[in-house]
Amino acid sequence: xxxxxxxxxxxxxxxxxxxxxxxxxxxxxxxxxxxxxxxxxxxxxxxxxxxxxxxxxxxxxxxxxxxxxxxxxxxxxxxxxxxxxxxxxxxxxxxxxxxxxxxxxxxxxxxxxxxxxxxxxxxxxxxxxxxxxxxxxxxxxxxxxxxxxxxxxxxxxxxxxxxxxxxxxxxxxxxxxxxxxxxxxxxxxxxxxxxxxxxxxxxxxxxxxxxxxxxxxxxxxxxxxxxxxxxxxxxxxxxxxxxxxxxxxxxxxxxxxxxxxxxxxxxxxxxxxxxxxxxxxxxxxxxxxxxxxxxxxxxxxxxxxxxxxxxxxxxxxxxxxxxxxxxxxxxxxxxxxxxxxxxxx
Amino acid sequence: xxxxxxxxxxxxxxxxxxxxxxxxxxxxxxxxxxxxxxxxxxxxxxxxxxxxxxxxxxxxxxxxxxxxxxxxxxxxxxxxxxxxxxxxxxxxxxxxxxxxxxxxxxxxxxxxxxxxxxxxxxxxxxxxxxxxxxxxxxxxxxxxxxxxxxxxxxxxxxxxxxxxxxxxxxxxxxxxxxxxxxxxxxxxxxxxxxxxxxxxxxxxxxxxxxxxxxxxxxxxxxxxxxxxxxxxxxxxxxxxxxxxxxxxxxxxxxxxxxxxxxxxxxxxxxxxxxxxxxxxxxxxxxxxxxxxxxxxxxxxxxxxxxxxxxxxxxxxxxxxxxxxxxxxxxxxxxxxxxxxxxxxx
DNA sequence: TTGAAAGCGCTAACAG
DNA sequence: CTGTTAGCGCTTTCAA
Numbered sequence: 001x002x003x004x005x006x007x008x009x010x011x012x013x014x015x016x017x018x019x020x021x022x023x024x025x026x027x028x029x030x031x032x033x034x035x036x037x038x039x040x041x042x043x044x045x046x047x048x049x050x051x052x053x054x055x056x057x058x059x060x061x062x063x064x065x066x067x068x069x070x071x072x073x074x075x076x077x078x079x080x081x082x083x084x085x086x087x088x089x090x091x092x093x094x095x096x097x098x099x100x101x102x103x104x105x106x107x108x109x110x111x112x113x114x115x116x117x118x119x120x121x122x123x124x125x126x127x128x129x130x131x132x133x134x135x136x137x138x139x140x141x142x143x144x145x146x147x148x149x150x151x152x153x154x155x156x157x158x159x160x161x162x163x164x165x166x167x168x169x170x171x172x173x174x175x176x177x178x179x180x181x182x183x184x185x186x187x188x189x190x191x192x193x194x195x196x197x198x199x200x201x202x203x204x205x206x207x208x209x210x211x212x213x214x215x216x217x218x219x220x221x222x223x224x225x226x227x228x229x230x231x232x233x234x235x236x237x238x239x240x241x242x243x244x245x246x247x248x249x250x251x252x253x254x255x256x257x258x259x260x261x262x263x264x265x266x267x268x269x270x271x272x273x274x275x276x277x278x279x280x281x282x283x284x285x286x287x288x289x290x291x292x293x294x295x296x297x298x299x300x301x302x303x304x305x306x307x308x309x310x311x312x313x314x315x316x317x318x319x320x321x322x323x324x325x326x327x328x329x330x331x332x333x334x335x336x337x338x339x340x341x342x343x344x345x
Numbered sequence: 346x347x348x349x350x351x352x353x354x355x356x357x358x359x360x361x362x363x364x365x366x367x368x369x370x371x372x373x374x375x376x377x378x379x380x381x382x383x384x385x386x387x388x389x390x391x392x393x394x395x396x397x398x399x400x401x402x403x404x405x406x407x408x409x410x411x412x413x414x415x416x417x418x419x420x421x422x423x424x425x426x427x428x429x430x431x432x433x434x435x436x437x438x439x440x441x442x443x444x445x446x447x448x449x450x451x452x453x454x455x456x457x458x459x460x461x462x463x464x465x466x467x468x469x470x471x472x473x474x475x476x477x478x479x480x481x482x483x484x485x486x487x488x489x490x491x492x493x494x495x496x497x498x499x500x501x502x503x504x505x506x507x508x509x510x511x512x513x514x515x516x517x518x519x520x521x522x523x524x525x526x527x528x529x530x531x532x533x534x535x536x537x538x539x540x541x542x543x544x545x546x547x548x549x550x551x552x553x554x555x556x557x558x559x560x561x562x563x564x565x566x567x568x569x570x571x572x573x574x575x576x577x578x579x580x581x582x583x584x585x586x587x588x589x590x591x592x593x594x595x596x597x598x599x600x601x602x603x604x605x606x607x608x609x610x611x612x613x614x615x616x617x618x619x620x621x622x623x624x625x626x627x628x629x630x631x632x633x634x635x636x637x638x639x640x641x642x643x644x645x646x647x648x649x650x651x652x653x654x655x656x657x658x659x660x661x662x663x664x665x666x667x668x669x670x671x672x673x674x675x676x677x678x679x680x681x682x683x684x685x686x687x688x689x690x
Numbered sequence: 691t692t693g694a695a696a697g698c699g700c701t702a703a704c705a706g
Numbered sequence: 707c708t709g710t711t712a713g714c715g716c717t718t719t720c721a722a
Contacts, residue, residue, distance in 0.1 A: 012699055023709045028701060036707055058467040059407030060699030063714040067404070069467065071446070077431060078633070083422045090450055099463040101416070101446035105435055118444040122403040122414065122467075233637070262637060269638040288423070292578070292607060293614040294639065357715055368693045373717060381691055405715035408698040 011054045020048035031056060032065075062123035070315065071119040072102040072128045073112070079231070079259055081285040081304055082130060085151065088308020089128065092316070098125070109134055116142050126315045129153075136197060147318040149311045154201045161314040161327040165302035167203040170333035171210025171254075174282055174300055177335055178252045179218045181343045183280060186220065187250035189239035189260050192228040204231060207256045207284060225250060229260075236263020244271055251279060251344035258283035258290050258299055265295070265340070276342035286336050296339035303331055356399045365393035376401060377410075407468035415660065416464040417447040417473045418457070424576070424604055426630040426649055427475060430496065433653020434473065437661070443470070454479055461487050471660045474498075481542060492663040494656045499546045506659040506672040510647035512548045515678035516555030516599075519627055519645055522680055523597045524563045526688045528625065531565065532595035534584035534605050537573040549576060552601045552629060570595060574605075581608020589616055596624060596689035603628035603635050603644055610640070610685070621687035631681050641684035648676055 013031075017024040022041060029037050030045040048054070058067045072089065074082045086102070093100060103119075106112045112134045119127055124146065131152035132139060142148055143160030150162045171188075178186050188211040191204035199205045208226060215224045227242050229235035236255055240263065243250055255261035261283030268275055275281055283290060286301035310329055318324065358376075362369040367386060374382050375390040393399070403412045417434065419427045431447070438445060448464075451457045457479045464472055469491060476497035477484060487493055488504030495507045516533075523531050533556045536549035544550045553571060560569045572587050574580035581600055585608065588595055600606035606628030613620055620626055628635060631646035655674055663669065 010699090013701095014699080024700080025702085025709060025711095026707095029708090032701085034701095038707060041707080055462060055466050057407075057699055058463075059404050059412070060714090061701080062402075062404030063408070063699080063716090064701040067467070077422060077428045078425060080423060080425070086422060086449065099448075099460075099467075101448060103444075103446060104431065115444075117400060118403075121400050122412070122444075233633075262634075266638045288578075289607075289634075293611045355715090358717095359715080369716080370693055370695095370718080371691090374692090377717085379717095383691060386691080402715055405698095406717080408700090408715080409717040 010057070011052045013054070013056070015052055016045065016048045016054045019052055020044045066125045066319075067123045068097045068099060069122070069124045070098050070100050070126045070128070071122075071124045072100060072130065073106055073115050073119070073132065074102055074104050074130045075106055075133075076232075077104040079257070080287045080289060081258065084287070084304025085130065085308040085311070088305040088310075089312045090308075091305075092309055092312040096316075106132075109138075113138060120145055126319050128311050128315060131203065133195075133198060133202070136201075147315060147322055149315045149318070151307060151311050152203050154203070154206060156328075158326050161311075161318060161329070163307050163311045163314065163329045164331070165203065165307065165333050166330050167206035167302075167333075168210035168213070170284060170300040170302060171207040171256075172214040173333065173335045174254050174284070175211055175214035175218065177298070177337065178254065178280060178282065178341065179214075179220065181252075181280070181341060183252040183344050184220055185223045185225070185248065185250040186215065186252045186254055187225040187227065187243050189227050189229060189236060189243075189253065189255045189264065191231040191235070191256060204256055211254060223250075231257045231260055233259050233263040233266065236260035236265075237267045238263075240264040240267035244268075244273075249279070252341065253279065253281050255281065255283045258285040258287045258297060261297055261299070261340075262289070262295070265297075275340050278345070280341040280344070282341050290336070290338070298338045298341040299336050300333045301336050302333045306331060355402070356397045358399070358401070361390065361393045361397055361399045364397055365389045411470045411664075412468045413442045413444060414467070414469045415443050415445050415471045415473070416467075416469045417445060417475065418451055418460050418464070418477065419447055419449050419475045420451055420478075421577075422449040424602070425632045425634060426603065429632070429649025430475065430653040430656070433650040433655075434657045435653075436650075437654055437657040441661075451477075454483075458483060465490055471664050473656050473660060476548065478540075478543060478547070481546075492660060492667055494660045494663070496652060496656050497548050499548070499551060501673075503671045506656075506663060506674070508652050508656045508659065508674045509676070510548065510652065510678050511675050512551035512647075512678075513555035513558070515629065515645045515647060516552040516601075517559040518678065518680045519599050519629070520556055520559035520563065522643070522682060523599060523625065523627065523686065524559075524565065526597075526625070526686060528597040528689050529565055530568045530570070530593065530595040531560065531597045531599055532570040532572065532588050534572050534574060534581060534588075534598065534600045534609065536576040536580070536601060549601055556599060568595075576602045576605055578604050578608040578611065581605035581610075582612045583608075585609040585612035589613075589618075594624070597686065598624065598626050600626065600628045603630040603632045603642060606642055606644070606685075607634070607640070610642075620685050623690070625686040625689070627686050635681070635683070643683045643686040644681050645678045646681050647678045651676060 013024050017027045103115045126147040129150045140159045148160040190208040227239040229239040283299040286299045290297040290299045358369050362372045448460045471492040474495045485504045493505040535553040572584040574584040628644040631644045635642040635644045
């Protein structure tokens with residue numbers, strides 16, 4: 001490496017081979033426990049590896065074989081829902097040689113492209129993309145280049161596996177809960193979406209669709225009221241401000257994500273309104289904070305942990321067998337009723 | 346790559362050279378804008394790069410030069426304070442060739458070692474370690490192997506730069522605030538620490554020290570009351586339960602971190618106590634959620650964003666000049682008074 | 691200013 | 707079962 005004195009040269013496979021009195025091929029084979037090594041050879045090599053403290057260079061490996069590196073692209077470290085997914089992913093990786101690296105802060109097509117390219121440039125063995133906004137053609141190309149699992153995008157592509165929550169059904173569950181409590185003016189805050197493709201594939205769009213559909217089937221079509229902001233706390237805050245300014249404000253606000261619901265609660269607190277006395281609030285995701293007593297948010301659990309374990313299982317499968325047909329997993333959400341929803345006044 | 350058909354072979358430097366009618370050496374030089382290239386050559390090469398959509402293989406580069414990859418090790422994605430640091434780091438990287446990858450979930454010496462080794466194996470050009478718990482010798486070795494900046498550890502090592510909040514002073518500020526409100530029985534919840542080295546270097550230990558020192562200097566030595574749990578929401582919850590069970594409970598709880606304070610609020614809500622009416626609560630970090638109105642947590646701002654920008658500046662410096670003496674930056678914290686603290690009953 | 695050639699550490703044919 | 711050998715894609719002396 002350019003920055004270190006020659007004296008601390010890294011131990012290489014050649015050093016190990018010399019120390020063990022065998023060929024580098026032998027060392028390589030033992031390391032990858034490939035076919036054709038005697039147990040005697042294995043023990044000699046392993047001993048040399050331990051004595052010398054040898055560690056294979058992922059860079060050199062990358063030129064021929066795999067890097068044992070997996071990449072996760074997440075849109076936003078601040079959304080704690082993604083931590084649940086990561087937990088699930090990491091769990092399955094314990095005890096394997098794989099190392100997971102993640103990137104954050106991809107909010108647009110350009111930065112997403114930069115990140116996916118960066119991961120491919122670094123010869124990662126597999127990618128997990130969470131709620132990507134890229135165009136299908138780009139995702140398809142990524143999937144053709146490297147084994148890829150896409151989470152949070154209802155895509156019908158064939159080049160990669162997908163894992164999704166049934167967002168349409170989940171939104172329906174929440175509307176049913178609120179309507180069951182007697183609410184009629186149930187408003188929804190969604191993440192603004194204009195791109196026609198994403199309008200059909202992104203979870204936020206499907207939740208809005210599910211809301212619309214459920215309102216109609218509960219005979220509340222005339223009360224459909226959707227505010228488009230963003231899936232952030234700020235988005236929730238501003239969305240709530242807009243809804244409170246309506247001539248006849250809603251009696252319940254169904255936010256498309258828990259972080260959005262937090263922003264709603266922020267605005268309601270500021271306005272001096274009580275929850276659920278004056279107005280009911282619900283979210284989506286069931287982040288850990290939703291169970292936090294001072295908040296106790298009613299929400300929809302999409303099982304982030306299970307999404308993570310499913311995704312990593314699919315990814316490892318696909319690395320083993322890149323040719324197998326794309327899987328399309330859709331997991332069922334469950335409503336979680338806590339303290340922010342109640343009957344209307 | 347083993348998983349893709351030969352037909353989609355990656356464009357290499359050889360392809361670019363052939364297409365531009367020059368040598369691979371020339372291409373390499375232009376790419377790294379090294380010394381000794383005519384402007385004519387530069388434009389020809391750049392044109393070929395664009396036409397072919399060439400992207401250098403980081404893996405191949407790693408064997409000779411740099412990878413343009415930086416690694417950030419964070420202990421816990423769930424602690425939103427780290428997001429502030431990451432924002433600061435990412436900001437300075439915009440427009441550079443560097444790509445940042447992070448790992449999470451290193452809670453012990455073993456997994457930290459695994460992660461740092463993994464980053465070194467992958468020939469990363471620089472590392473930022475956040476609140477590492479490893480032994481100094483290990484950190485020193487990492488720092489000698491690759492340019493490293495350590496955040497959140499008051500170490501006096503010479504092999505890497507450090508960026509820290511003045512945790513001792515920060516804790517003093519909070520005690521002063523609470524004492525100024527008239528509190529005497531001010532308890533503290535800390536992250537359990539037994540290792541003698543970490544007891545001198547970790548922020549949590551210094552905050553506890555600062556608390557102790559400040560209590561004494563305010564003449565409240567007899568009321569010093571420290572509960573050792575962990576810097577998580579759970580830790581705060583259990584710490585508060587312990588404190589509430591005291592024969593004479595404290596009138597104020599100073600949690601060593603905001604996430605801990607959230608756990609405290611959780612426990613107080615459960616116990617039916619009002620904040621700050623019955624008891625005052627404060628945290629440390631000033632995470633975004635602290636400003637969330639329904640919580641409005643009094644805390645200490647350690648300026649995560651500035652910590653991040655400082656760290657990345659130092660890291661890029663050190664990559665450029667690995668020989669320069671280690672910097673030791675300590676940033677001043679500021680108290681942020683919100684709604685969870687008030688005069689005692 | 692340019693290019694030929696060696697080699698970074700590893701894996702994978704292919705002989706032995 | 708074992709070792710020799712030829713690269714992977716790039717950077718870097720060193721001549722021209």
